[in-house]
Amino acid sequence: MKQVVFGLLGTRLDRGSAKTDRWQSWRPTVALCQHEDLLIDRFELLYEPKIADLSNTVAEDIRSISPETDVRLHEVHFRDPWDLEEVYSKLHEFMGNYSFRPEQEKYLANITTGTHVQQICMFLLAESRHLPGQLLQASPPKRKQPGEGTYKVIDLDLSRYDQLAARFALEQQESLSFLKSGIETKNTAFNQLIERIEKVAIHSQAPMLITGPTGAGKSQLARRVYELKQQRRQLDGKFVEVNCATLRGDQATSALFGHVKGAFTGATGAREGLLRAAEGGMLFLDEIGELGLDEQAMLLRAIEEKRFLPVGGDSETGSDFQLIAGTNRDLQSDVQEGRFREDLLSRINLWTFRLPGLAERREDISPNLDYELTQFSATTGSVVRLNKEARTRFLRFAESEQATWQANFRDLNAAITRMATLAAGGRISVELVDEEIERLSQQWKSNDNSNSSSLRELQGVVDAQELDRFDQVALSEVIRVCKASSTLSQAGRKLFAISRLSKAKPNDADRLRKYLARFSLSWDQLQ
Template sequence: MDKSRVVIGFLGTQLDQSAKRGDRWSGWRPSIAVCQQPDLVVDRFELLCDRRHESLAADVAADMGSVSPETDVCLHWNELRDPWDFEEVYAMLHQFTRDYSFDTDSEQYLAHITTGTHVAQICLFLLTESRHLPAALLQTSPAKRGSKDARGIYSVIDLDLSRYDQLASRFQAEHQEGLSFLKSGIETKNKAFNQLIERIEQVSLATRAPILLSGPTGAGKSQLAQRIFALKRHRQQVAGPLVEVNCATIRGEQAMSTLFGHIKGAFTGAAAARSGLLKTADRGVLFLDEIGELGSDEQAMLLRAIEEKTFLAVGSDVATSSDFQLIAGTNRDLQQEVAKGNFREDLLARINLWSFSLPGLAQRRDDIDPNIDFELQKFTTTHGRKVTFNKEARNKFVAFAHDPATHWKANFRDLNAAITRMATLAPGGRITTEVVDEEITRLKHSWHGSEKPDSHAATLRTVLDENKIAQMDRFDQAALAEVIKVCWQSASLSAAGRELFQVSRQSKQKANDADRLRKYLGKFGIKWSDIAR
């Protein structure tokens, strides 16, 4: 069954007027012209009219009925104080879409965007694009110059049609450009990380709400915050600066003064007033790295600054205003910090609306190769000297980097330092196997020297990130580390299970060692393939 066609549009208070002289049918009048199109049968025309133009509306409705008797013209009255006020016009149209009984199963809707003020046309487009108005766009225009055809021409623009793939591809290209920018141009291969960056790009450009970036030290939180700011600046979403603060470097009264400023004489040594970094970040982005290090007083003041966009400088009783977007970074589990009483629950709830956990390098081993190339290019840019690996040396370093026993304790900072050292020592601009061997020994020594003698962290880091390890009891760490070591020494899951359950399996009719071990590892999100040698 064919659907009825319904047009929704504004009365054209200028364009729909009849000619002052001569035949009133000789001039192009867009609302009436819609009903004159031989191949565009309109069953109903919902005409939005201002009460101040009742006489014109009646004339236009009569003329529409004259040229198209099958069209039912319905007048909808409004009393806009200012038809050029965006907020007022949008509110009126939005209410119209809420009150109107759309029946998309039996009716097809067209939003006529030729009449009305430019503000009205924009609002109609926005409501159609957002699907509040389930319609296609109808655009009309007069015939070519010299033509006496008063019907003019029309076009229907369906925002969902594939004919607009070229327009969509431009948005997609811009989207991909944003993703590449957030990844510093590195062609990362890790699927989970690429999905994470895609969501961060989407959120960063859609909101000014706080963003929380968590992850181990060296996972790239600071660099990502800088990239988010640069992307928002490029899209003209922020006008102020990026202000970066490492909260671990400020304490007590210094933290309050650094963040919120102080007035002259607020404390001993306050010889002059200071605006504070929150004020400096006005209309920009404030990146608070290691936010979990803030004291309780600073947390309370920050919460007020986020919610009310005002705060008190030290020693002042006059509120200072600052409108900034907060990006917070942490390598701690803030939920655990709340449970311990070290972090405010209400502050966490406020900054945790958009939370993203960045994986460490050990969880992104498939991205090691492109990151090596990135670090070499960065070295070339910084030092003005191109350095490459010979084939054997690169293969050796990549094999070491991918080895599960290589835990990359400082993550990308370790990789950056390793490439920088090897590039600096490379004879003739070529990194050799001798240089790689020296660097591998250096890295292993630094990691081994930082481990406690009785720590199981080195074993656990081969399969788990720092955050998960930090959430485990020492009992579970010790037990899981021993299980992993047995698995390394076993040829199969069943063999490892027999070794681990050699006593308890004797009392079972059906031992099923492999299934018991699989379920135990699954409690920690580990698969046999993650640890099999």
């Protein structure tokens, strides 16, 4: 393969010393062509108009010592060779117009000459593969002795550097472990989810939407993402968390966007607002689906333009923050029903991650059990353990279908807290485990019974005991939506909010009618 070098002509080094003959000076561009073990078939030499004479001299010198090297001169004008934006733009344009043939030619980017900014830009273009080659670095001979000096070819393919690859892999594992609070989770889907979140957290400043059932850990994950970005110096502001379900009316607007003194009755002083408090940091809006439409509109503008108007204010203020939103609602369905703005959803769901409930990751209950015990000990200063028999009995129940974990990690945390608090001598006994199992079973059974009775009442003509559990849950939700809807089509739009998007002509009413017919039910019966 032919070898092609790209380089910038150096205004000082390539000129040589004015006190001696130029052949007595080490000139990097010329010296590269003097190495017997570095055959350069073509040298693409970029120069500025003001050193056109020097470029011709260097080209002739290269031809005299290396007749096989085809020197091609390219005039490139930099108004300021230290301006990163200008230099990168000019070099990027040059590389974009160049006809690379990597299957026939090998390319080297000489980073020995040019300003430091120009050298950095050559590196960036090679690293991004706009210049599909390796870096070439020349060094002068020792103690300013005559000669061609030495050179080094640097391959930017980091996968070829075992120690670097191992270090990056270790850093990624540390980041993943950090996001999981050090818990050695075993669920494959969950681990893959955390790996994706880690990549997005490090490389993106865009909003993130975390969905999932209540108690799945959305708030804790959001804080971990913030702390990870803070460790990498990507954020220097605070972590501001607010549960939107606690905000109502004017209070919501004031809490989020602040107010000026006298904006309303009781506003005896100005209020900064949570968005302003999150300047340079992260704002976590939990249960974002509970925000009113007016607040949603103001939030959308604050996300897109980093500007908003405090309540009662005449002038705008700004805040640059990263947003993480959390919800256990179906926001797409809320959009269909007019409860959530479609443009806001489009803005916050570039990166959407659904956290599974605890019942979906039963293999992770054991490491989370250890984590909860460690947290209890750290909070109370008391070391509490389960003996082997007690641990086996609790996990046998916790990992079985009997344990529904309706409140997810909140249920697990409460269970561990109760047992640890009552543990005599720091040991959770089998008796305490049995007591807790009974408590949880009764708690969940009560909820299940209310759901079953609700199902029987709503369906009227279908015996729930003749249905699979899957059909019980699905049909119960269908009946609930039908009862809350005024037409068959409206109910269908709510129930098929996602799948209908992929159909050119979605017939929601017909789909719902056929589903009900499977259970000998009709729309009129449910109404």
